[in-house]
Amino acid sequence: MKKAPPHVEHHPPHVGLYVTCLVDIMRPSVAFATIKILEAAGCRVSVPDTQTCCGQPAFNSGDLKSARALASTVFNTFEHFDYVVAPSGSCAAMLKVHLPTLFSDSEDKARATRFADRVFELTAFLVHLTGRAQLENAYVGRVAYHDGCSGKRELGLGEGPRQLLQTIDGLELVEIADADACCGFGGTFSVTYPEISNAMVSKKCNALTDAAPDILTGSELGCLMNIAGKLRRSGSPIACRHIAELLAGDTSMPAIGSAKEDR
Amino acid sequence: MHPETHHFSERSKRAAQDKDLQDALEGLATGFVARRKDAIADCAHFEALRNQGRDIRTRTCADLERHLLSFEAKAEQAGSRIHWAETGDDACAIVEKICRDAEAQSIVKGKSMVSEEIGLNAHLEASGYAVVETDLGEYLLQLRGETPSHIIAPAIHLSEHQARATFLKSHDTLNPKRDLGTPETIVGEARALMRDKFLNADVGITGANFLIAETGSAVVVTNEGNGDLSATLPKVHIIVTSLDKVVPTLGETSILLQLLARSATGQAMTAYTTLFTGPRHSTDLDGPDACHIIIVDNGRSDILASDAAEVLNCIRCGACLNHCPIYTTVGGHSYGWVYPGPIGAALNPALLDLASTRDLPDASTLCGRCEEVCPVKIPLPKLLRQWRAKDYARRQTSRKKLAIMAWAWMAKRPTLYALWASVIARALKSRHGAHHTVPLAKGWTTHRDFPASEGQTFQAQWRRAKKKARPS
Incomplete structure (x- = not known):
């Protein structure tokens, strides 16, 4: 098995940014923030413009044929980078954990495994690079972190994201009860079982209201859109932002689900 | 029963x-x-x-x-x-x-x-x-x-x-x-x-x-x-x-x-x-x-000889039920048979038949808490996905199947996909920051707002930014 390329100080690692569909369509500022962070960490960042979807919706819906076909597209687009970084736990888990399970042919499987070794979720990558990120970020306020399910349980992100948040000047990290409970998004689940999904996101919002952070952050835009949508519907003042925005120190864009004049 | x-x-x-x-x-x-x-x-x-x-x-x-x-x-x-x-x-x-x-x-x-x-x-x-x-x-x-x-x-x-x-x-x-x-x-x-x-x-x-x-x-x-x-x-x-x-x-x-x-x-x-x-x-x-x-x-x-054999490792402790955000929301009777929760969703299609139980493996966000607490580490999300794949293969057409097929078809065509993404990004823009209703997303907007997009895809903005940065 070919090992992932070693981290050579003199040659900045070449990172392929896996933008993810949701960030591309809904919140490009997350991708800009990610690039800023990666460049501050000494990486050379490229964004292949032929990238599309990692195949997660197909994989989770049981359409393995499409998932395999999309996997091949991903390999062809991203294989030549030292690293592939995604600002999403579930997309990174699709590329890193699930793609190798899609293939039975040993050559394809080996290719998928080789690729998987280079894939990182953004915060995991920053932890992997340990201390290289030179970021100017400050945020004075209370921030809670929502553990996305894929990041927490499929990638094992652990305390990494919280430790990164704690490096931000002025930031006070607060915990919400049952922080790693699913928020009820679950991709198509949120529209297939809207009542169950609503009950789940309501529990999440109640826990948030109790903890009363200024900002809820996380590594998963889908979860954040779900929670932000519910918070907004119930008139909550809690803002939702992707962790990349906080780490990059760029909160110029209104929070998720908010209009400019809101804050 | x-x-x-x-x-x-x-x-x-x-x-x-x-x-x-x-x-x-x-x-x-x-x-x-x-x-x-x-x-x-x-x-x-x-x-x-x-x-x-x-x-x-x-x-x-x-x-x-x-x-x-x-x-x-x-x-x-x-x-x-x-x-x-x-x-x-x-x-x-x-x-x-x-x-x-x-x-x-x-x-x-x-x-x-x-x-x-x-x-x-x-x-x-x-x-x-x-x-x-x-x-x-x-x-x-x-x-x-x-x-x-x-x-x-x-x-x-x-x-x-x-x-x-x-x-x-x-x-x-x-x-x-x-x-x-x-x-x-x-x-x-x-x-x-x-x-x-x-x-x-x-x-x-x-x-x-x-x-x-x-x-x-x-x-x-x-x-x-x-x-x-x-x-x-x-x-x-x-x-x-x-x-x-x-x-x-x-x-x-x-x-x-x-x-x-x-x-x-x-x-x-x-x-x-x-x-x-x-x-x-x-x-x-x-x-x-x-x-x-x-x-x-x-x-x-028969289960033992199938790819769902791991489901028989269960020692019936109920931890996957207690930790499941779906089970703790809908209760056991919703599942309609003896074994509810994640273990039921993985076991019932095998003990009964997939046609009458297909909703059960689907009723999960695959959040993985069940596997995390299982005392014998049954890979429940994997088993649920397996049933979904079998059900997908079994069904001729369904609205969801058509939607997934259309999505996958487009995702395999980057140019078309980029065009589609731009159209959606523009359509989901709102000066209010969020939408109260969105066509085809009633399930979502009945209960919550739908956050607005920024209006232009990242790829489009990135392309423009790079063009600008290039010295002419």
């Missing part, structure tokens, strides 16, 4: 909005979940135990026939009679015949999910026998004509108030003004009534948590002691269990017991853990004259 798994969609919808049910289920988080957490914190080697547990179950299931035959030989040596039942109906017929031969009038019964699976009570009652459930929760459900909603806490969906009302209504020969104001008085009444049933029963039926091949013993764990009374007071003890319950040795059983109690109720050990090894021996002071062990297959041999 007659499967009603195809009603999941409408039942779960109703359950998610049922305030009483939500209040009752809330008790799982403060009860089982919190106690399990404490019990595991007190057990430094729990993770090692889980690995051992998984290995024991996997190894045993891979060589099940040998272990079952060893169990049969040892159990018969100890004086038990072993009966093999291929189907649920076969098992019910065997139990009925034993009861007839014993000239039984009344039967007491400990909690057994396999007996629910094969519809044993209904069968015996139709044959004219009076069967009394002796687990407090099961007894309540029997009085109410309901089925269990949890595999270890069958009446978890009921409140104390409902339990009181049921007793006042059903025990109508007692003083209607008696005090049932506390859980203790309710339990006291059940205990007093139950005592007579135990003493007068001709046959006692229990399940088994494990069958130990090394010793020929059946293990029954309870916290109420009702299993022991059902097993030892009547002259005939019938154990109804399934073939996946066998464990090779006593030592391995001890590992599984440590995992079971901690995962189920957060106890280091249940109040009663009994090994039944044959009927009353000549030197025993008491015990039944006969012990029959009915080992039910009911489709498990």
Whole structure:
């Protein structure tokens, strides 16, 4: 098995940014923030413009044929980078954990495994690079972190994201009860079982209201859109932002689900 | 129990909005979940135990026939009679015949999910026998004509108030003004009534948590002691269990017991853990004259040979239910059959059929908490995805299938995909920051706003930024 390329100080690692569909369509500022962070960490960042979807919706819906076909597209687009970084736990888990399970042919499987070794979720990558990120970020306020399910349980992100948040000047990290409970998004689940999904996101919002952070952050835009949508519907003042925005120190864009004049 | 798994969609919808049910289920988080957490914190080697547990179950299931035959030989040596039942109906017929031969009038019964699976009570009652459930929760459900909603806490969906009302209504020969104001008085009444049933029963039926091949013993764990009374007071003890319950040795059983109690109720050990090894021996002071062990297959041999075999590693602790955000929202009855929650969603399509159970594997966000807490590390999300893939392959067309196919078709065409993404990004822009309604997303916007997009895709903005940066 070919090992992932070693981290050579003199040659900045070449990172392929896996933008993810949701960030591309809904919140490009997350991708800009990610690039800023990666460049501050000494990486050379490229964004292949032929990238599309990692195949997660197909994989989770049981359409393995499409998932395999999309996997091949991903390999062809991203294989030549030292690293592939995604600002999403579930997309990174699709590329890193699930793609190798899609293939039975040993050559394809080996290719998928080789690729998987280079894939990182953004915060995991920053932890992997340990201390290289030179970021100017400050945020004075209370921030809670929502553990996305894929990041927490499929990638094992652990305390990494919280430790990164704690490096931000002025930031006070607060915990919400049952922080790693699913928020009820679950991709198509949120529209297939809207009542169950609503009950789940309501529990999440109640826990948030109790903890009363200024900002809820996380590594998963889908979860954040779900929670932000519910918070907004119930008139909550809690803002939702992707962790990349906080780490990059760029909160110029209104929070998720908010209009400019809101804050 | 007659499967009603195809009603999941409408039942779960109703359950998610049922305030009483939500209040009752809330008790799982403060009860089982919190106690399990404490019990595991007190057990430094729990993770090692889980690995051992998984290995024991996997190894045993891979060589099940040998272990079952060893169990049969040892159990018969100890004086038990072993009966093999291929189907649920076969098992019910065997139990009925034993009861007839014993000239039984009344039967007491400990909690057994396999007996629910094969519809044993209904069968015996139709044959004219009076069967009394002796687990407090099961007894309540029997009085109410309901089925269990949890595999270890069958009446978890009921409140104390409902339990009181049921007793006042059903025990109508007692003083209607008696005090049932506390859980203790309710339990006291059940205990007093139950005592007579135990003493007068001709046959006692229990399940088994494990069958130990090394010793020929059946293990029954309870916290109420009702299993022991059902097993030892009547002259005939019938154990109804399934073939996946066998464990090779006593030592391995001890590992599984440590995992079971901690995962189920957060106890280091249940109040009663009994090994039944044959009927009353000549030197025993008491015990039944006969012990029959009915080992039910009911489709498990086929599961064992399939890619869902890992689902048979389950030791029925219920931890995946207690930690599942779906189960704790919709409750067990929404699932429509004996086994609810993540384990039910993975097991029921195999025990029943995929066509009538297809909603169950779908009713999950694949959040992975079930696998995280499973004492024997069953990869439940993987099994749920497997069922989804089988269902996807089985179905000709559905709205969801068409949507996924269209999405995948486009995702394979980057230029077209970029164009589509731009159109969506523009359509979802809003100066209000969010949308109150979005076409085709009523399920979402009924309950929450839909955050607006920034208006232009990242790729489009990036392309422009790079063009600008390039010196001209």
